[in-house]
Amino acid sequence: xxxxxxxxxxxxxxxxxxxxxxxxxxxxxxxxxxxxxxxxxxxxxxxxxxxxxxxxxxxxxxxxxxxxxxxxx
Amino acid sequence: xxxxxxxxxxxxxxxxxxxxxxxxxxxxxxxxxxxxxxxxxxxxxxxxxxxxxxxxxxxxxxxxxxxxxxxxx
Amino acid sequence: xxxxxxxxxxxxxxxxxxxxxxxxxxxxxxxxxxxxxxxxxxxxxxxxxxxxxxxxxxxxxxxxxxxxxxxxxxxxxxxxxxxxxxxxxxxxxxxxxxxxxxxxxxxxxxxxxxxxxxxxxxxxxxxxxxxxxxxxxxxxxxxxxxxx
Amino acid sequence: xxxxxxxxxxxxxxxxxxxxxxxxxxxxxxxxxxxxxxxxxxxxxxxxxxxxxxxxxxxxxxxxxxxxxxxxxxxxxxxxxxxxxxxxxxxxxxxxxxxxxxxxxxxxxxxxxxxxxxxxxxxxxxxxxxxxxxxxxxxxxxxxxxxx
Numbered sequence: 318x319x320x321x322x323x324x325x326x327x328x329x330x331x332x333x334x335x336x337x338x339x340x341x342x343x344x345x346x347x348x349x350x351x352x353x354x355x356x357x358x359x360x361x362x363x364x365x366x367x368x369x370x371x372x373x374x375x376x377x378x379x380x381x382x383x384x385x386x387x388x389x390x
Numbered sequence: 391x392x393x394x395x396x397x398x399x400x401x402x403x404x405x406x407x408x409x410x411x412x413x414x415x416x417x418x419x420x421x422x423x424x425x426x427x428x429x430x431x432x433x434x435x436x437x438x439x440x441x442x443x444x445x446x447x448x449x450x451x452x453x454x455x456x457x458x459x460x461x462x463x
Numbered sequence: 464x465x466x467x468x469x470x471x472x473x474x475x476x477x478x479x480x481x482x483x484x485x486x487x488x489x490x491x492x493x494x495x496x497x498x499x500x501x502x503x504x505x506x507x508x509x510x511x512x513x514x515x516x517x518x519x520x521x522x523x524x525x526x527x528x529x530x531x532x533x534x535x536x537x538x539x540x541x542x543x544x545x546x547x548x549x550x551x552x553x554x555x556x557x558x559x560x561x562x563x564x565x566x567x568x569x570x571x572x573x574x575x576x577x578x579x580x581x582x583x584x585x586x587x588x589x590x591x592x593x594x595x596x597x598x599x600x601x602x603x604x605x606x607x608x609x610x611x
Numbered sequence: 612x613x614x615x616x617x618x619x620x621x622x623x624x625x626x627x628x629x630x631x632x633x634x635x636x637x638x639x640x641x642x643x644x645x646x647x648x649x650x651x652x653x654x655x656x657x658x659x660x661x662x663x664x665x666x667x668x669x670x671x672x673x674x675x676x677x678x679x680x681x682x683x684x685x686x687x688x689x690x691x692x693x694x695x696x697x698x699x700x701x702x703x704x705x706x707x708x709x710x711x712x713x714x715x716x717x718x719x720x721x722x723x724x725x726x727x728x729x730x731x732x733x734x735x736x737x738x739x740x741x742x743x744x745x746x747x748x749x750x751x752x753x754x755x756x757x758x759x
Contacts, residue, residue, distance in 0.1 A: 325512045325582030326593035343607045356608030360601035365516040369603040383607070384514065386598035389540060389581030390498040390552040390572075390709075398660045398730030399741035416755045429756030433749035438664040442751040456755070457662065459746035462688060462729030463561075463646045463700045463720075475627035482622050482645070486696055493645040494716070497630070501639045501707060548634055559649060561724070565717045568642070572713065 319375045321346075322382045327355050339363070339371040342381060360384040392448045394419075395455045400428050412436070412444040415454060433457040465522045466539040467513060471549035481537050481555055490535075490557040492564035496572050498552035500545050507586045508546035509594075514580040521579055525571055534558035534567055538575075544586060578602065613670045614687040615661060619697035629685050629703055638683075638705040640712035644720050646700035648693050655734045656694035657742075662728040669727055673719055682706035682715055686723075692734060726750065 319336050323329040329352070336342050339361065346352050361368055362382040363375070375381070392409050396402040402425070409415050412434065419425050434441050435455040436448065448454070466477070478495055485493065500509050522538060529536045534556055541551040554572055558564035577599050584591040614625070626643055633641065648657050670686060677684045682704055689699040702720055706712040725747050732739040 324514050324580065326584070326595075339607070340611070343609070343611070346607055347610075353608065357605050358600045359607065360604040361606055362517060365520065367517070367601065367603060369606065371606055371609070382514070382517075384517070384580050384601055384604075385582065386595065386600045386604070387577075387579060387581055388583040388594055388598040389511070389513075389575055389579040390583075397662050397728065399732070399743075412755070413759070416757065416759070419755055420758075426756065430753050431748045432755065433752040434754055435665060438668065440665070440749065440751060442754065444754055444757070455662070455665075457665070457728050457749055457752075458730065459743065459748045459752070460725075460727060460729055461731040461742055461746040462659070462661075462723055462727040463731075474630050475623065478626045478630075478643075479623035482626075489649050489696070491647055491649045493647065495626075495643060496709075496713075497641040498709075499639055499641065502637050548637070561646070561720065565644075565720065569713045569717070572709065576709070 318377060320380045322380065323355070324382055325385050325387075327352075327359070327383060327385055336375055338375055339368070339373045339381070342375075343371060355383065355385055358386050391450060393453045395453065396428070397455055398458050398460075400425075400432070400456060400458055409448055411448055412441070412446045412454070415448075416444060428456065428458055431459050464537050465519060466537070467515070467542055468539065469542050471545045472539055472541055472551060472553060474550045474553065477539050477553055485535075485557050488557065490559055492558050492561045493555065494564050494568045495553055495555035496568055497550055499550045500547050502547050504585070505587060506547070507588075508544055508549070509551060510544045510584040510586055510591050511541055511551060512582040512584075513540065513542055517580045525574070529556065529567065532558065532563050532567065533560075534563055536567070536571060540581065546586075612685050613667060614685075615663070615690055616687065617690050619693045620687055620689055620699060620701060622698045622701065625687050625701055633683075633705050636705065637707065639707050640709045641703065641705050642712050642716045643701055643703035644716055645698055647698045648695050650695050652733070653735060654695070655736075656692055656697070657699060658692045658732040658734055658739050659689055659699060660730040660732075661688065661690055665728045673722070677704065677715065680706065680711050680715065681708075682711055684715070684719060688729065694734075
């Protein structure tokens with residue numbers, strides 16, 4: 318299982334999914350219309366490392382995080 | 391009389407001179423060999439305003455200051 | 464060092480603590496940047512969420528950059544609510560050299576704004592409203608939204 | 612405001628006083644620059660002469676520049692002796708805007724170094740030695756030395 322967390326203002330409970338890469342996750346999340354804006358403006362981290370491509374293999378126990386636009390300070 | 395002050399590290403007592411412009415002051419100070427380095431690297435203020443040229447008329451009561459290289463902080 | 468606090472920062476105490484910590488370190492320049500909540504658009508204050516694991520790795524990468532230049536950085540940030548005219552953010556650089564310090568604080572604060580995983584909300588009439596229009600997508604955002 | 616002190620600056624107190632003075636002024640950014648005496652070349656400390664009339668007019672011109680951008684500046688400097696690891700200089704900018712503050716502190720500190728009528732001496736073995744090689748001629752220097 319891969320845990321998917323939605324950070325900050327994205328009001329969505331974490332998911333536990335049987336997926337093996339980020340591309341599968343994109344397919345699943347794109348079906349949820351209330352997420353569409355967040356998918357376009359959020360960064361993605363796997364095990365707390367930011368990634369820049371969907372070509373990322375996921376294994377059991379991995380954590381994927383969605384980080385919407387930031388504004389610290 | 392015009393008062394000429396030597397600021398900071400220039401170890402020289404103030405002068406009181408009968409001069410009418412900065413060009414005359416340059417002639418007088420250039421005769422003092424121990425000042426030659428200071429004349430080359432010092433800025434000049436008349437009545438506490440920095441000036442960039444010798445074309446400055448001086449009148450009785452004016453103050454001329456020599457400001458050697460600075461290093462605040 | 465990275466310091467996170469619940470609510471507003473005690474700015475004078477933090478600035479003093481950091482100064483004292485480095486008293487004998489032989490740095491010639493200490494530049495703190497202090498961010499304070501401004502009265503604007505009728506807000507009562509701001510509120511912050513922080514995702515600490517990524518904030519820590521982001522900060523660690525900047526610490527290493529600082530070290531390469533013989534400098535160090537420190538940062539403090541608030542979690543939760545910070546009201547008008549209170550401060551939520553301090554970043555500081557210590558360096559032997561003035562130019563390094565001036566350039567570092569600028570680059571660090573700007574990257575903080577663009578990249579640090581912190582989310583800001585306006586507090587307004589009892590509501591907590593995500594400040595979307597003042598927020599910046601982290602570099603590389605949007606990959607999950609790409610149509611294949 | 613421009614503050615001159617005999618001997619080392621009480622940095623935490625000054626940083627706090629300035630912060631408190633502007634608590635309600637609605638500035639979003641406060642950036643102090645603190646300059647501290649470094650151990651270098653076997654010095655025991657530094658010593659400073661200041662020519663106040665021109666320092667004040669130089670500072671006033673910068674205050675006016677700051678005002679045009681909605682910012683303010685404050686500065687403190689030591690007169691006389693400041694020993695190792697003590698601080699002799701604080702410059703600070705307050706601004707509604709981060710970018711203005713970051714750019715202003717840089718420009719202000721650099722012009723301070725190049726133009727403020729302050730002379731620095733190394734304290735070494737009981738002597739007070741003018742730091743000529745680290746000093747900068749003020750712009751326009753040398754007119755009295757020109758051969759006619």
